[in-house]
Amino acid sequence: MKEKQTYLTFVLGNEIFAADIRKATNIIEVLPITKVPRSPEYMKGVINVRGIVLPVIDTRMKFGMSPIKITKNTVIINFNIDIEGEQSDVGALVDAPGTVIDISDKDISPPPHIGAKYKSELVIGTFKIKDDFIMLLDINKVFTLDELLEIKI
Numbered sequence: 001m002k003e004k005q006t007y008l009t010f011v012l013g014n015e016i017f018a019a020d021i022r023k024a025t026n027i028i029e030v031l032p033i034t035k036v037p038r039s040p041e042y043m044k045g046v047i048n049v050r051g052i053v054l055p056v057i058d059t060r061m062k063f064g065m066s067p068i069k070i071t072k073n074t075v076i077i078n079f080n081i082d083i084e085g086e087q088s089d090v091g092a093l094v095d096a097p098g099t100v101i102d103i104s105d106k107d108i109s110p111p112p113h114i115g116a117k118y119k120s121e122l123v124i125g126t127f128k129i130k131d132d133f134i135m136l137l138d139i140n141k142v143f144t145l146d147e148l149l150e151i152k153i
Contacts, residue, residue, distance in 0.1 A: 007136060010075075010092075013060065013095065015135070017135050018134050019079065024080075025079070025080050027097055028091070033047055033056050034047070042061035044056045054089055076093055111124060121141055122141050
């Protein structure tokens with residue numbers, strides 16, 4: 001078992017989340033987003049990143065929060081998602097990027113089960129820094145296969 005893992009943190013609303021840094025390929029400032037007709041409500045549209053069309057998801061909406069309001073802190077994190085052995089890139093619109101943190105496996109608490117407002121299968125654990133609880137996400141499970149097929153360009 002690995003001793004430490006490295007995570008990229010990001011902010012949604014008043015909460016801090018983190019995902020395996022190896023899944024985050026890029027942090028992009030918000031570019032003009034082209035809407036895609038008949039796409040799910042949480043899909044904001046697509047952007048062109050160096051010639052690659054990247055679907056952009058409102059991560060707040062995906063987590064049952066109110067839609068994101070674009071501010072100077074808002075960014076798009078490009079995650080490379082592995083679904084059934086196939087790689088797909090997804091842009092996750094977040095309120096603000098955080099920092100890169102190293103967490104020892106022994107410092108990670110199990111995910112909450114009862115009364116959790118996020119699906120517990122998405123959260124692989126929690127970690128506390130000062131007074132902040134950080135939810136560690138399995139980013140591969142945040143975006144399901146059906147959703148990726150729905151937004152595939």
